[in-house]
Amino acid sequence: MRQPVSHLAGSSFTHLVLAGYTLLSLFPLFLVLINAFKSRAGIFDAPLALPNGETFSTIGFEKVLGKAHFLGFFGNSLTVTVLSLVLILLFGAMAAWALSEYRFRGQRLILLFFAFGIMVPIRLGTVAILELMVKLELVNTLSALVLVYTAQGLPLAILILSEFIQQIPKELKEAARCDGVGEFTIFFQIILPLIRPAIATVAVFTMVPVWNDLWFPLILAPGEATQTITLGVQQFIGQYATDWNAVLASLSLAVLPVLVIYVFFSRQLIRGITAGAVK
Known part of the structure; x- marks a missing residue:
């Protein structure tokens, strides 16, 4: 039996809200992780960008662990x-x-x-x-x-x-x-x-x-x-x-x-x- 359109719409809306909340919760963690592998200049120049050949650095981990x-x-x-x-x-x-x-x-x-x-x-x-x-x-x-x-x-x-x-x-x-x-x-x-x-x-x-x-x-x-x-x-x-x-x-x-x-x-x-x- 097919589910009513209203039920599918409600279920889709619920999943959309939960997905949005998940992304909102994980975004700060994602931001910390990608910037942890950047140089200081890379952090301030493009904080939302992924590390690349120019900005990738593990100097922070070396300082912390060493x-x-x-x-x-x-x-x-x-x-x-x-x-x-x-x-x-x-x-x-x-x-x-x-x-x-x-x-x-x-x-x-x-x-x-x-x-x-x-x-x-x-x-x-x-x-x-x-x-x-x-x-x-x-x-x-x-x-x-x-x-x-x-x-x-x-x-x-x-x-x-x-x-x-x-x-x-x-x-x-x-x-x-x-x-x-x-x-x-x-x-x-x-x-x-x-x-x-x-x-x-x-x-x-x-x-x-x-x-x-x-x-x-x-x-x-x-x-x-x-x-x-x-x-x-x-x-x-x-x-x-x-x-x-x-x-x-x-x-x-x-x-x-x-x-x-x-x-x-x-x-x-x-x-x-x-x-x-x-x-």
Whole structure:
């Protein structure tokens, strides 16, 4: 049966809008990548043109990888991001399981508390967080960043994961309990595999803000040994002159982990988003 003309027109318009939004979102990334492989003159003379024989240059990457402590900054960002993700996903899944599976006094208040954590930006508590880190002697350490990012990501992770856990049939869990399976075994061997799309969704949504954050690294870990990649890029930006070759090369290398994560988890991410849309 042929589809109505109005349906085809609506579908075509939707795809056109989505394609336009995709191009608009990818254009800044495309601009950074093509200019990262240009000379300084090529960047300013024709910023929208592709590199050619006259403008092609890798001087920015040579400066970043050779003269700067870029690999150290990259390692710091990777360490902070991975540890934060592990803690967020582990504690978030466990808290979501407890809030979804068990009934106890104050349960609704705890859920409201986590929802409040999503609505209120954590940056509003920067002064209090800095004072706490000073008292704990964690300033200029990666541990301070891991703790802050874990607290920042837990509310969203708990609410998303609890919504998915509630959709798991109770008969599956009750059957496991009847067979004598413990609660930890049910959680790690039954629940976690069933909510992998939700875990991938939380991981992607959590990783991007952590990897790209400049605020807390600047305040809590500005030392050279603890700088993250976003803070390390600032060394190429001066008050009177900016090394645009190095800046664009740094940004190009910094975006690679995000792209890799998306490539590997894109299917799980789409499944998680679409599943959450119909719950």
